[in-house]
Amino acid sequence: MRSIWRTVPPDTLRDIALVCVADAVVGASFGAIAVAGGLEWWVPVLMSVVVFAGGSQFAAIGVVLSGGSPAAAVATGLILNARLLPFGFTVADTLGRRWWTRALGAHLTTDEGVAFTMRFTDPARRRAAFWVCGVGLFAAWNAAVVAGAAAGSAIGDTDALGLDAAFPAVLLALIWPTLAAERTTRNAALVGAAVAVAAAPFLPAGVPVLLALAGLGVAAFDREKRPDDTAKGSGTKDSQTPAADSAAPETGGSPPGAAPEQGHTSGRPEHTEDDENTDYAEGVGGAGNWCTAAADPQEVGR
């Protein structure tokens, strides 16, 4: 264990600690909002341990608290967590070969952990960053949810305290970096949000939010209108994304040209094709998931 602490550079340790603190605030909000909304205290606590994915926990609870069915809550949460699928591939090299370290590591995979792991190319440092962040976040998140749930139980009239406005505020703060950085995503998200709100009077709770996925059509259309973007790189990433731009410098657009900067090859001896690894780097960095931005020390305060 001591060697793992030494392997992670001090400034990265500090950044991980800051992210843990920021996430603890989110976790406390989650616990308090869930309990204040009328759920029993063990519901947010159990969810946090076994699901351990903040966005989907908020989403599922949000659907249920607004009167939606549990099935709609599960569907919403699972769609949100689908992004963890490519993340799993990104950090797979850090999880070791034994089945139980893979299973444990898989459960500890978070947006933040993936972002920190990607800072390094050295296998030992990638491994250390992943595990320190994963274990630290798991501890901080769950402790905070318990504390938040306890505080929520003590509060009587939550509407008088404005806690119902805290939930959308939390989510907005988390997704803003993505919305600000990616124009295509922002347009699609705005259309989707309008669809969801317009459909709310007519459809069962939870369904309108899923209808927002119609916004994906906007994203596809937007991309078709700008063929220049698709000519660059592999044709699927959003050129508005700073991470994607930096990963694909002006080399005529072939992804292998971007490989040296990301250099994930050193961490994954089984993979020798540079383009694959670069794709993952772009996929995660360019994916712009909210907590990727939170891993930047400048953004941690949000």
Add this chain to the structure above:
Amino acid sequence: MMPLIAIAALAAGTFAMRLAGPALHGRVEIPQRVQQLLAVAATILLTALVASAAFTQGHGFAGWARPAGVAVAALLVVRKAPFPVIVVAAAATTALLRLAGVS
């Protein structure tokens, strides 16, 4: 209501998606197009949740106090205020408006 079976289903599905990568490590690759779509879909869903939670309550309008609080939060988010400040400001704005009689 959030029954145990729903929590279990969400947990199992989430774990399956997390485990796929490590389990298939070195054998299968996800097309980048799919990765991109997954990322955009997640953001769209979260944005829709923000809008729904801010403006609607069940099938109706949530009243002005809540969207006003969220609007204050949005302003602070854009100005890169610290996270705790954003959350407290949203709740405080809504609470004060309600105290003043705005629903």
